[in-house]
Amino acid sequence: MPLPILIVLVACGIAGIAWLIHASGLSRARTFDTEDDARAAWGREFPDLPAGTVTLTAKRAAALVMTSEGPGLVWPMGSDSTARLLHGSRAQPTADGLDLRLPDPSAPRLRLILTQDETQAWARIIEASKARHDS
Amino acid sequence: MTPEITFPDVVQLAVPFFIAAILAEILWIRLSGRGGRYETRDAVTSLIMGAGNVVSGILLGFIAWGFFSVLWALTPLDLGTSVPVILLCFVLDDLRYYWVHRFGHRVRWVWASHVNHHSSQHYNLTTALRQTWTYQFTFMMVVRTPLILIGFHPAMVLFVGGLNLIYQFWIHTEAIGRMPRWFEAVMNTPSHHRVHHGRNPRYLDANYAGVFIVWDKLFGTFVPEQDNEKPDYGLVRNLGTFNPLRVAFHEWQGIWADVRQPGLTLRQRLAYCFAPPGWSHDGSRAMSEQIKASHLARNPQDAGTPGF
Numbered sequence: 001m002p003l004p005i006l007i008v009l010v011a012c013g014i015a016g017i018a019w020l021i022h023a024s025g026l027s028r029a030r031t032f033d034t035e036d037d038a039r040a041a042w043g044r045e046f047p048d049l050p051a052g053t054v055t056l057t058a059k060r061a062a063a064l065v066m067t068s069e070g071p072g073l074v075w076p077m078g079s080d081s082t083a084r085l086l087h088g089s090r091a092q093p094t095a096d097g098l099d100l101r102l103p104d105p106s107a108p109r110l111r112l113i114l115t116q117d118e119t120q121a122w123a124r125i126i127e128a129s130k131a132r133h134d135s
Numbered sequence: 136m137t138p139e140i141t142f143p144d145v146v147q148l149a150v151p152f153f154i155a156a157i158l159a160e161i162l163w164i165r166l167s168g169r170g171g172r173y174e175t176r177d178a179v180t181s182l183i184m185g186a187g188n189v190v191s192g193i194l195l196g197f198i199a200w201g202f203f204s205v206l207w208a209l210t211p212l213d214l215g216t217s218v219p220v221i222l223l224c225f226v227l228d229d230l231r232y233y234w235v236h237r238f239g240h241r242v243r244w245v246w247a248s249h250v251n252h253h254s255s256q257h258y259n260l261t262t263a264l265r266q267t268w269t270y271q272f273t274f275m276m277v278v279r280t281p282l283i284l285i286g287f288h289p290a291m292v293l294f295v296g297g298l299n300l301i302y303q304f305w306i307h308t309e310a311i312g313r314m315p316r317w318f319e320a321v322m323n324t325p326s327h328h329r330v331h332h333g334r335n336p337r338y339l340d341a342n343y344a345g346v347f348i349v350w351d352k353l354f355g356t357f358v359p360e361q362d363n364e365k366p367d368y369g370l371v372r373n374l375g376t377f378n379p380l381r382v383a384f385h386e387w388q389g390i391w392a393d394v395r396q397p398g399l400t401l402r403q404r405l406a407y408c409f410a411p412p413g414w415s416h417d418g419s420r421a422m423s424e425q426i427k428a429s430h431l432a433r434n435p436q437d438a439g440t441p442g443f
Binding site for chain 2: 001006009010013014016017018020021022024026027044045047048075077078079080081082084102104105106107108109110
């Protein structure tokens, strides 16, 4: 197949499929309706590390999870979810929440939409965790 | 020696079929309300990974081709290009695929390339196209050496490899339950391959087959899909990004970060490259054997069932 035709075919194919999926209403990110939802999502990634206290964001778009190994975060990945412990993470306040940098190439950065109170509280917890990790 | 031989690039020729089949699967799921899930960013990431794989093949394919050409110049054997020879080459190349795929899950250096194929939490036809950009860096092309040295022309070997890849496209779907029993016994199917993409402890390191599931049965890695345990797709620790560059390179970055840790012995640094994924010098991570053992500690009733 001539290369120009292949390029056009692939570009149009990706665009067309993306449009069809989006138009089908399948772009909406997952939310965590309850603490148990977030707890289950955490347990899916860390089955041997039970979630203690779970704090949902006001928009229910992520949850801070306290564990025996320190705080962790569970957040949506499209219609699914993932989670990480926050060891060694850095949190930078932004206009609408926190810009979180994780020392993990498979989940390097996360922008959290938080209220002002949440931003301050979460930043304190994450900084304390970083300090414990660094020491 | 066989004179100038060319075979069609079947993967490129199959691109229109791939697109049509994905559209058909999306429509089927919409109309029937079953048969799988799609999500926009996940699917777009998979498709970009597929396009990048083709680009990577165009840019770096000369490495494998150069290596195969040297082998072909060395061997005195030439089996020709008859149909039975092509069929035999297809079967033997599928055996080659089984082992490369098994290395891809058991050797971190190869996993670093293959991990992106497992990084979607969805299982649909776009997942089939979520292919590596870094295969050439694994040097797994050497596993094809015996095929060429016994007289299969390099162009034929690449041709049957393309057919193998195309076969594997249609098995990445939840829209098909199970095929007829005789087919499930011999061939790789959506059911068998769903198991392979499962992150459930039961399904880890199972069903490496490309086309013929008999290799897994022969080498003891076959696990049938359990009606009471749906595969949970994705990685043991799922990605936190849809960025295709991250998807393609994150495990290589992880290897680099691990081998540079201070205070390790040379053996430990090499183990971070070549031991099974999840190996760590201080035991702080878990390999699949430990994940299975940990699952059995929580669920002792599963001991002795398939996959354990």
